[in-house]
Amino acid sequence: MRSLCLAVFCLTALAQDKPTDKLAPYYPTPETIVEKMLQLGGLKAGEKMFDLGSGDGRIVIMAARKYKADATGVEFDDALFKQSMDKIKTLGLSATARIIHGDLLKQDYASADLLTVYLLPMSNDKLSPILEKQLKKGARVVAHDFEFSAWTPVKVQDIDDDGEGRSHRLYLYRR
Structure with a gap:
């Protein structure tokens, strides 16, 4: 089942009906997996976290609300940027949660x-040299379903069922 979901994800990206600068199609991470990603990453109150895409x-x-982290997202898509900023404002999280409207590279x-990242493998490969230069010692990266080919994970977590019958794999990396 995991292979089927990954194939659908990749085919969706390739079947875009117009050229795009997007690094992955919009395919939301299930809430149960969001929780597991933040747990695997060991997110603590007051820490600075970024969700790329x-x-x-x-x-x-969730990072700002449940974990009390200083949380920033980076989103290229206009509608998704607006939607997420509206929700952050409605929830009263503007002091600890924000979205940058721009290119995550x-x-x-x-x-x-x-x-945290849920990007296609080729996108992770574009991103990895940037992160290697920028990330401080001890920083963690959690990748959902697609690994960074040039990096070795310190932990891999398989989730057999996300509550919707799909399996997932999470990769934890540490600088």
Whole structure:
């Protein structure tokens, strides 16, 4: 089942009907997996976390709301950026949660304690040299389903059922 879901994810990316600068299609991470990603990353109150390709903001919102982290998402898509910012404002999380409207390959992640990503393998490969230069010692990266080919994970966690019948794999990396 995991292979089928990954194939659908990749085919969705390839079947875009117009050229795009997006590094992955919008395919939201299930809430149960969001929780597991933040747990695996060891997110603590007050830590600075980034979600790259933050979509509707669900990871940023959970990080700020439940973990009391200083949470930032980076989202390229206009509608998803607006949707996530509206939700952050409605929930009263503007002091600890924000979304940068821009290209995730052009941001500064030097302050990050934790980064979360759900991008395609080729996108992770574009991102890895940037993170290698910017991330401080001890920073963690949690990748959902797609690993960074040039890095060795310190832990791999398989989730057999996300509550919706799909399996997932999480990769934890440490600088």
